[in-house]
Amino acid sequence: MNPLIAPQLPFDMKPRAREAVRDLKLQQFVGNATHLKDSQRGGIFDRDFGLEYDDLRTVARDTKQYALDHLDELLERFIANAEASGAHIHAAATGRDACAIALDIARAHHATSCVKSKSMVTEEIGLLPAFEAAGIKTLETDLGEFILQIDGDAPSHIVTPMIHKDRVATAKSFVRELGSRYTEDPEELTKIAREHMRGLYRAADIGVSGANFLLADEGSAVICTNEGNFDLSVGGPPVHIVFVGIEKLIRGARDLAPFLKLLARSGTAQPLTIYTSFVRGPRRTGEHGGPKEVHFVLVDAGRVGVLASEKRDLLRCIRCGACLNACPVYRKVGGHSYGSVYAGPIGAVLTPELERAQSGSNGLTNYPDLPRASSLCGACYEACPVKIDIPKFLLHDRARLRERGLSPASEESVLRVWRWLAERPALFRLAVGAARLHARMLGQREATQDGDRAWLTRAPGPGAGWTATRDLGFATGESFREWFAKHDNARGAR
Amino acid sequence: MTARSPAVDLLLARVRAAVRAQPVSVAEVPAHTVVRRIARDAANLADLFAAKAQAVGMRVTRVDDAGLDATLAKLLEARGTTVVAVRDAALAARASAAAGARLAPNDNADLLFDCEVGVTDVDCAIAESGSLVVSTNGRIRNAWVTPPIHIAIVRASQILPDLVDLFETRPDTLDAASTTIITGPSKTADIEGVLVTGVHGPAAVEIVLVDQAAP
Numbered sequence: 001m002n003p004l005i006a007p008q009l010p011f012d013m014k015p016r017a018r019e020a021v022r023d024l025k026l027q028q029f030v031g032n033a034t035h036l037k038d039s040q041r042g043g044i045f046d047r048d049f050g051l052e053y054d055d056l057r058t059v060a061r062d063t064k065q066y067a068l069d070h071l072d073e074l075l076e077r078f079i080a081n082a083e084a085s086g087a088h089i090h091a092a093a094t095g096r097d098a099c100a101i102a103l104d105i106a107r108a109h110h111a112t113s114c115v116k117s118k119s120m121v122t123e124e125i126g127l128l129p130a131f132e133a134a135g136i137k138t139l140e141t142d143l144g145e146f147i148l149q150i151d152g153d154a155p156s157h158i159v160t161p162m163i164h165k166d167r168v169a170t171a172k173s174f175v176r177e178l179g180s181r182y183t184e185d186p187e188e189l190t191k192i193a194r195e196h197m198r199g200l201y202r203a204a205d206i207g208v209s210g211a212n213f214l215l216a217d218e219g220s221a222v223i224c225t226n227e228g229n230f231d232l233s234v235g236g237p238p239v240h241i242v243f244v245g246i247e248k249l250i251r252g253a254r255d256l257a258p259f260l261k262l263l264a265r266s267g268t269a270q271p272l273t274i275y276t277s278f279v280r281g282p283r284r285t286g287e288h289g290g291p292k293e294v295h296f297v298l299v300d301a302g303r304v305g306v307l308a309s310e311k312r313d314l315l316r317c318i319r320c321g322a323c324l325n326a327c328p329v330y331r332k333v334g335g336h337s338y339g340s341v342y343a344g345p346i347g348a349v350l351t352p353e354l355e356r357a358q359s360g361s362n363g364l365t366n367y368p369d370l371p372r373a374s375s376l377c378g379a380c381y382e383a384c385p386v387k388i389d390i391p392k393f394l395l396h397d398r399a400r401l402r403e404r405g406l407s408p409a410s411e412e413s414v415l416r417v418w419r420w421l422a423e424r425p426a427l428f429r430l431a432v433g434a435a436r437l438h439a440r441m442l443g444q445r446e447a448t449q450d451g452d453r454a455w456l457t458r459a460p461g462p463g464a465g466w467t468a469t470r471d472l473g474f475a476t477g478e479s480f481r482e483w484f485a486k487h488d489n490a491r492g493a494r
Numbered sequence: 495m496t497a498r499s500p501a502v503d504l505l506l507a508r509v510r511a512a513v514r515a516q517p518v519s520v521a522e523v524p525a526h527t528v529v530r531r532i533a534r535d536a537a538n539l540a541d542l543f544a545a546k547a548q549a550v551g552m553r554v555t556r557v558d559d560a561g562l563d564a565t566l567a568k569l570l571e572a573r574g575t576t577v578v579a580v581r582d583a584a585l586a587a588r589a590s591a592a593a594g595a596r597l598a599p600n601d602n603a604d605l606l607f608d609c610e611v612g613v614t615d616v617d618c619a620i621a622e623s624g625s626l627v628v629s630t631n632g633r634i635r636n637a638w639v640t641p642p643i644h645i646a647i648v649r650a651s652q653i654l655p656d657l658v659d660l661f662e663t664r665p666d667t668l669d670a671a672s673t674t675i676i677t678g679p680s681k682t683a684d685i686e687g688v689l690v691t692g693v694h695g696p697a698a699v700e701i702v703l704v705d706q707a708a709p
Contacts, residue, residue: 033687048532055528066520072510079502085671089498091505143693144684160684167686186685190693197694202607218668228639228680228695234672235603235636246509251523253661253668258529260657268683271550271623272657275639275695276675284671289603289635300505308512 001126004154004336011339013369020334021469026164030334033163034325040269041322041383048271060258061387064316067250068307074216074249075298081219085281087294094358095125095301102127102208102241103134105295109239111136111205115197117223117230118142119210120158120319121243121299123341127208138208139200141229143193150177156335156343159267159321164334197229207233207291211244211279212318213259214296217252220280221296224263224273231277240291242279245299247307247315259318262385266320305357306350311393314350316386323380323390329373338370345380348373349393364397368406371397410465432479439474452476526658532622533655539621540650540705546624550678551691552699558706566645567592569700570611573643578606579613580633582647586613606640612696613645614638617667618652620660625677626701627660629670638676639695646676650705 020026045053067074079089092098106114114136122128128149131138140149144162148155151173155161162170167184174180180192209230211221221242223230234240250256264270283290306315324330324344335343340351348370356363364371371394374380380390401407421428445454455471458464466472536542544554557565563585570577570593578598579586590597598605606612614637617627626646628638638644654660660667660675667673680695691697 029686036687049528050531052528052531056526056531059524059526059528062520062524063526066523069513069516069518069520072506072513075506075509079498079506083498089502091499091501093501093505097501141694142684143682147684160687162684167688170685186688187690189685190682190690194693198607202604220668226680227682227693229693231636231639231674232694235640246505253665255523256661257656257658258526261529270677271546272625272675272677274550274676274678274681276677278668278670278673280668280671280673282671283635284630287630287635287671288601289606290630290671298502298505300508304505304508304512307509308515310516312516 001129002152002154004156005123005339005341006126007339009366011367011369013333013337013339013373016337016339017333017373018469020337021332023334025166026334027332029166030163031331033160034327034331037160037267037269038322038325038383041266041325044265044269044271048265056258056262057385057387060262060385061316063250063255063258064318064386065313067255068247068312068315071246071249071307074251075246077216078214078219078249081217082281082296083219085219087219087281087296090295090297091300092125092297093300095299098125098243098297098299098301099127099130101295101297102243103130105239105241106131106134106136106206109205111239113200113204114138114206114208115141115201115204115233115237117207117209117225117233118145118161119208119243120341121210121245121301122208123155124301125243125299127243136206139197139204141197141201141227141233142225143190143227143229146193146197147173150174154336155341157321157324158319158342158344164336201232201236204233204237205239207237207240209233209240209242211242211248212263213256214244214249215252215256215278216249217254218278218280220253220278222256222260223277223279224260224275225277226268226270226274228275231275234277234279234291235289238291239293239295240279241295241297243297243299245301245303247303247317263318263320266322266383266385302354302357306353309353309357311349311353311396313388314346314353314393316388317346317350318386320385322383322385326379326383328375328377328379333373338373339367345374345390345394346388349390349397352397362400362404364401364404364406368401371401429481436474436479443474445476529658530656536621536655539653539655540703543619543621543624543648543653544701544703546622547701548624550624551681552624552678552701554701554703556703556705559704562647562702562704563588563592565702566613566647569645569702570595570613573611573698576609577611577613578609578634578637578641580637581615582613585647589613600634600637603634603636606634606636609641611643611645612637612639612641613647615647616652617673618654618660618664619648620655620657620675621653622656623677625657625675626699627664627667627673627675629667629673631667631670635672638674639680642692642696643698643700644676644696645700645702647702647704650703
């Protein structure tokens with residue numbers, strides 16, 4: 001598997017983050033794209049749902065939580081209904097099991113080629129390397145994933161996988177891998193990819209996809225794409241395999257509308273994805289086109305463990321990517337800094353949890369930096385269409401880090417000093433005064449509309465670690481204590 | 495149907511235990527009237543549908559029954575030499591003949607790759623998002639996604655106000671082996687966020703909206 005998303009454990013985030021913040025191109029691409037998507041998301045919800053947006057999120061939260069709280073019933077219903085439509089059901093406890101199931105199906109059909117539509121769970125289980133190792137030539141059909149595939153790169157965002165890459169890199173890899181002429185025009189590059197793939201759809205032996213939702217009542221899978229690559233992947237080959245995490249289940253189409261309305265608006269500020277496709281079993285008698293066999297591979301890979309834990313809420317995630325776009329840390333460090341298939345705020349909490357459930361370890365030993373990869377500003381929670389309280393879970397993980405002695409010594413000593421001072425008001429006042437004086441003498445300052453802004457680019461002592469990658473801001477003007485003393489009328493002047 | 499693997503029963507048993515390991519926090523699925531907000535106060539569904547379909551990049555031509563043949567012929571004339579059409583076969587044959595286009599047989603999915611235009615009717619349409627709903631109920635799969643141009647014939651009476659209505663009042667659409675809700679031409683913004691249409695599906699979606707009340 002690609003070490004960018006499946007690194008050696010324990011994973012040290014810091015070198016990758018350091019590299020990312022110094023990469024000016026990455027800063028520009030990821031910064032621009034995430035800011036734009038985040039503001040467009042706010043705009044479309046405001047336009048279409050106004051003040052009722054929050055009610056819509058509450059409905060989605062509770063509908064998905066209900067599904068998780070009754071997942072056993074829904075799973076049974078889904079299996080019965082999908083089988084009644086003629087689909088085959090498989091269960092995979094681990095990623096390795098999931099790949100083995102797929103390889104068995106492929107061997108039974110003597111398959112040598114596969115067209116694959118974008119799917120996070122197949123990244124998780126490492127399907128592509130498993131297929132390639134078995135001699136099954138596999139084509140990523142989503143344009144972004146295709147470009148990453150031919151470049152040996154890995155996705156860095158759930159929805160816009162090549163957010164970290166530019167057109168120049170794409171142009172070069174097209175010349176090198178496809179023998180096309182050099183062009184940096186996105187439209188022409190897209191055309192080249194389209195022509196390259198059209199023949200491959202027709203010739204492929206197997207189609208593979210993920211799913212955005214599973215409907216228990218109907219026994220169907222729902223797949224959302226903008227390019228139409230899923231419909232072509234499922235329409236051509238005689239066999240189609242849907243890989244899907246069990247947490248994608250909801251009761252049925254009767255509960256689907258809130259999620260569809262939230263998913264595309266949250267991810268890309270569209271009312272719906274261009275294609276919302278439903279798969280209900282194989283082609284019927286008399287039908288033209290479509291797979292003769294449909295297989296569902298229900299993937300656990302840690303999900304059952306999360307379901308049983310106090311972090312069940314995390315399984316509500318519908319993979320819209322809104323929390324990545326909203327996160328000030330993701331915007332700076334990019335997706336590969338998280339060392340996992342799932343980047344950003346949701347990845348920071350989900351990755352250790354899936355790891356814990358699969359390995360039986362505490363999960364954090366292998367990802368000690370993830371709980372701290374956040375400013376706890378709460379933007380992820382605000383952006384989440386199913387209201388997952390990510391900051392709460394990050395704090396929970398930080399507490400667990402501390403209990404297990406996994407917090408860095410510097411953090412511990414800073415907090416110890418702060419506590420000691422905070423218990424001694426006179427000393428505290430003195431220390432704060434000294435720090436402010438120090439900052440005033442050495443810091444830089446700028447007048448803005450909102451008052452003075454002041455910051456240090458290089459802090460002394462233990463603060464140096466902080467200022468190595470960012471500025472240290474500090475307050476200007478009077479302190480809260482000074483302000484309070486002036487305005488504390490109720491108690492009279494002292 | 496093959497016999498169910500023991501792994502499936504094992505998964506079910508493990509999920510059952512996991513569900514019980516935590517208290518149920520939501521015992522009932524909430525009612526979702528809020529979901530309907532966009533089309534709640536729409537006075538004219540055809541107008542709302544046309545506006546929303548255009549907003550997501552599809553073109554809408556509004557005609558009455560008498561103008562349908564000529565409009566379709568005109569759209570074909572500008573666009574295609576080989577056309578595949580599903581249902582309304584007589585209509586498509588007349589229009590293709592008028593436009594000088596060749597009508598491909600509609601019972602061979604492989605031929606879709608050689609067609610320039612796919613003409614389809616729809617199961618229904620959705621006003622609030624400007625979406626088309628097509629299924630394999632009596633239609634060759636992917637006639638709406640494989641050719642580079644899709645022409646969809648929508649009757650005003652087929653327009654539902656909201657996505658919710660599709661799921662509540664037309665469960666038959668989801669009975670098909672495959673159903674697709676289409677909300678715009680195929681698109682990507684994968685390369686530096688630049689919007690490009692016509693990635694794998696059609697670059698252009700033309701809607702012919704047939705409404706007796708049209709001028």
